[in-house]
Amino acid sequence: MNNNIAYLKIENISKNFSTPNGCLPVLEKxxxxxxxxxxxxxxxxxxxGKTTLLNIIANLExxxxxxxxxxxKTLLTTEPNRLVIFQELGLFPWLNVRDNVEFGLKVKKxxxxxxKKIAEEYLRMVNLIKFKNFFIHELSGGMKQRVALARALxxxxxILLMDEPFAALDAQTRDLLHQELQKIWSDTKKTILFVTHxxxxxxxxxxxxxxxxxxxxxxxxxxxxxxxxxxQIESPGLIDTVRPIIEELKPEIAKITKVNxxxxx
Amino acid sequence: MKKIIKxxxxxxxxxxxWQAVIMLKIWPDYIFPSPMKxxxxxxxxxxxxxxxxxxxxxxxRIFLGYGISILLGCFLGVAIHRFKIINDTVGGLILGLQxxxxxxxxxxxxxxxxxxxxxxxxxxxxxxxxxxxxATDSSIRNIPPLYIKVGKNMGARRLALLGKVIxxxxxxxxxxxxxxxWSFAWRSLMAGELLFVNLGxxxxxxxxxxxxxMSQVIAVMLVVAFISIxxxxxxxGRIEVNLRKRWGLKA
Numbered sequence: 001m002n003n004n005i006a007y008l009k010i011e012n013i014s015k016n017f018s019t020p021n022g023c024l025p026v027l028e029k030x031x032x033x034x035x036x037x038x039x040x041x042x043x044x045x046x047x048x049g050k051t052t053l054l055n056i057i058a059n060l061e062x063x064x065x066x067x068x069x070x071x072x073k074t075l076l077t078t079e080p081n082r083l084v085i086f087q088e089l090g091l092f093p094w095l096n097v098r099d100n101v102e103f104g105l106k107v108k109k110x111x112x113x114x115x116k117k118i119a120e121e122y123l124r125m126v127n128l129i130k131f132k133n134f135f136i137h138e139l140s141g142g143m144k145q146r147v148a149l150a151r152a153l154x155x156x157x158x159i160l161l162m163d164e165p166f167a168a169l170d171a172q173t174r175d176l177l178h179q180e181l182q183k184i185w186s187d188t189k190k191t192i193l194f195v196t197h198x199x200x201x202x203x204x205x206x207x208x209x210x211x212x213x214x215x216x217x218x219x220x221x222x223x224x225x226x227x228x229x230x231x232q233i234e235s236p237g238l239i240d241t242v243r244p245i246i247e248e249l250k251p252e253i254a255k256i257t258k259v260n261x262x263x264x265x
Numbered sequence: 266m267k268k269i270i271k272x273x274x275x276x277x278x279x280x281x282x283w284q285a286v287i288m289l290k291i292w293p294d295y296i297f298p299s300p301m302k303x304x305x306x307x308x309x310x311x312x313x314x315x316x317x318x319x320x321x322x323x324x325x326r327i328f329l330g331y332g333i334s335i336l337l338g339c340f341l342g343v344a345i346h347r348f349k350i351i352n353d354t355v356g357g358l359i360l361g362l363q364x365x366x367x368x369x370x371x372x373x374x375x376x377x378x379x380x381x382x383x384x385x386x387x388x389x390x391x392x393x394x395x396x397x398x399x400a401t402d403s404s405i406r407n408i409p410p411l412y413i414k415v416g417k418n419m420g421a422r423r424l425a426l427l428g429k430v431i432x433x434x435x436x437x438x439x440x441x442x443x444x445x446x447w448s449f450a451w452r453s454l455m456a457g458e459l460l461f462v463n464l465g466x467x468x469x470x471x472x473x474x475x476x477x478x479m480s481q482v483i484a485v486m487l488v489v490a491f492i493s494i495x496x497x498x499x500x501x502g503r504i505e506v507n508l509r510k511r512w513g514l515k516a
Contacts (some may be wrong), residue, residue, distance in 0.1 A: 060414055080420045090415035093512045094433040104419035107429065137513025155419065 005072040007191065008034040008057070008159060012066035014216075015052055025216035026052050029066070032210065032219065034159075037189045041202035043245065044212025045253045050195040051087070053217075054161040057193070058082045070158075080104055083157040087164045089148040091136045097147055098123065098132040104155040122150040125184060142173035149181070153188065162194045166201065175233055178204055182230045199245050204233045209245055214252040215259070221248045298480035306480040307487065315469065316488060323454065323465040324492075326382070330389025331450045338394050338446070342401020356402070363395035367453040371460060385457045385465075392453035393446030400442020404435035437508050444501040451493055 015027040026049040034040055042050050055061040057068055059078040067074050070082075091100050101119040110118070123129045126146035136144065145165055152160060166174045182205065185192060196202050202209045206225055213220040223245055227237050280300050287299040294302065310316035341359070345352045370391045374384040408431065416430035458467020466489050473482035508514065 058418055060418060078418050080418065082418075084414075084418055086411060086415065088411055090409075090411040092412065092415075092430070092433070094436070094508075096511075103429070107416075107419055107421045107425050135511050135513060 006033040006069065007036040007038075007071060009069040009072075010034075010053075010057070010066070011069060013053065013056060013063045013068065014065040015049065015056065015061075016064045027056075027063075028216040028218045030217070030219060034191060034193065036191055038208060039185055039192045039194065039206050040208045040210060041194045041196060041206030042210045042212060043196055043199050043202045043249060044217055045214050045249070045256045046197050047256070048212050048214050048252070049217040050212060051163050054084055054163050054193065054195060057159070058084045058161055060084065080108075080155045081158045082161060083152040083155055083159075084161040084163060085148050085152050085165050087167060089144055089165075091144060091147055091151070093136050095136075096132070097128060097134050097136070097139070100136070100147055101151045101154050103151060108155075118154050119150075122154045125153065125187075126150045126180065140173075141169050142177060145169065145173075145177055146180075149184070153184070153190075157190065159191045159193065162192060164196055165194075167196070167198075174201075178233060179230060181205065186229070199242050199249060200233050200238060203227075203238055203241050203245065204231045211245060211248045212252070214255040220252065221245075295477050295479060298483065302480040303483045303487070306478070306484040310469075310481065310484055310488075316485075319464060319466045319469045319485075320488065320492070323458065323467070326386055326389055326465065327451060327454050330386045330454065331393050331447060333386075334390045334393035334446065334450065335397055335443070337390070338397025339401050341394075341398040343405070345398065345402045346405045352402075359395050359398055363399065367392035367449060368456040368460070371457055375461065380461060380463070382463075385454065385461065385463065388457040389450045389454045392450035396442050396446035396449055400439050400446070401435075404438035404442070405431065407438045408434040437512055437514065440501065440504055440508065444497070444505075447496060447501070448493065451496075455489060 010030055010032040013027055013030040014025070017024045017026055030053060032040075042053070044050050052061060056063045057075075059068075059075055059082075069075075075082075092103065095103065098116075098119050101122060102115045105115045105118060120129060120132070123132055126149055128143060128146050128150065131139065131143065136147070139147065148165070166177055169177070178201070184190075194202070194205055199209075203225055209223045209225060210219055211221040211223075212218070223241075225241060227241065231238065283300050287297070291297075298306075307316075341355070345356045345359075367388055371384070371388050374387040378384040378387060412430055412434045413426070416426050421429055454465075455467045455470075458465040459471055466485055469485045470482055470489075473479065473485060
């Protein structure tokens with residue numbers, strides 16, 4: 001690979017939604033370069049368009065302007081090399097845990113013996129091998145997250161796009177999954193874009209933290225995080241790194257609160 | 266197992282009461298036959314093969330009629346779902362037609378097709394068609410868009426998306442409609458066979474009436490109900506139990 005070409009380049013991406021009240025700009029001229037095996041966290045106020053950006057990178061939504069370049073090429077269709085782990089996960093209730101993990105492999109028409117081997121490998125990685133025959137509704141929230149992670153990893157994607165995956169979990173489960181995700185990331189060397197509204201989570205996980213401004217979202221600041229790994233969300237070193245990011249984020253959250261307040265009156 | 270014992274006691278009690286009323290000799294035997302007489306009629310019907318033949322004919326009609334209505338219903342349902350113009354026009358009409366008992370189609374069917382097999386199958390088709398159509402449309406409408414998004418992102422297109430995501434995701438809403446369609450089709454077939462006599466189980470009911478043989482009438486009624494229950498429990502019951510187990514739905 002030519003070193004001058006960025007692994008993933010987001011170039012001038014803008015997105016407008018048309019609403020009954022007219023055109024609503026959601027993303028405004030987003031420019032971002034991601035290196036291979038980078039762990040990039042995007043923080044921003046809720047509803048600022050972070051999810052939309054992930055969907056655009058995965059080609060599940062189209063941008064109003066701008067383009068996404070992957071190894072220098074424009075991407076046209078959604079492909080399993082860029083997998084989204086959605087906030088609501090979208091695990092299939094009609095399949096058991098193992099069949100969920102095998103789903104994408106089945107679509108790829110990989111023979112069943114090989115499929116089984118891959119699925120079990122990743123189920124072991126996320127510590128769920130004992131639950132492979134369970135149905136989704138029989139699992140706890142944290143276990144469901146792990147299934148979604150295994151299902152994505154089994155496809156061996158180049159880029160994982162994670163959309164606030166841990167937002168609905170209790171603190172202990174989330175801490176545990178932070179540890180597991182860091183380990184999986186350092187073992188598999190996947191490129192990860194991780195969206196969250198939790199700055200501490202972002203600092204705990206990312207090499208880089210990008211701060212989005214409020215409606216329309218644009219990149220407001222970018223921080224390199226050089227803390228040693230594995231990191232714990234409550235480790236003291238984290239606090240000093242978190243503070244300046246929160247300072248950047250605060251006015252943006254205030255903006256959104258103000259807008260909502262005015263709309264309510 | 267406890268449930269079976271309860272049911273056994275319940276049905277024994279019904280037969281016992283039935284026999285008790287017979288012993289009071291309020292009605293003559295040909296109006297109100299004894300359980301024994303009905304059992305004899307049942308055995309006789311199976312021995313001289315009038316029942317098996319009638320069952321065969323009715324089943325053939327229901328499979329044809331129900332089968333065609335599933336195919337047509339799925340097609341119509343998908344068309345309604347896909348095209349707004351069809352939804353706005355045909356969709357409303359079908360909702361209206363569903364309220365019409367399908368036996369009302371019999372006079373038309375007799376004029377269109379004549380006194381033959383096609384007329385009776387037409388009535389069976391109309392019995393299930395609208396239930397299946399509406400179930401198809403609403404079950405696709407009820408699929409969470411997220412499943413489709415995940416399927417596409419994982420590389421599923423067209424047939425793979427249909428077979429691996431859309432159909433399994435639609436089943437929980439589709440099966441109840443299919444089941445309702447089955448019972449509508451079975452009922453309208455029986456009604457059709459009763460009114461326009463041409464073999465089948467409904468026809469046997471009319472023969473029983475004409476011969477003043479109420480034991481045969483009751484025996485045939487038992488057979489009709491039994492077939493209905495059998496399909497309900499064995500086919501739909503199993504599918505529903507399986508769906509509930511997978512999706513974690515309440516019974």
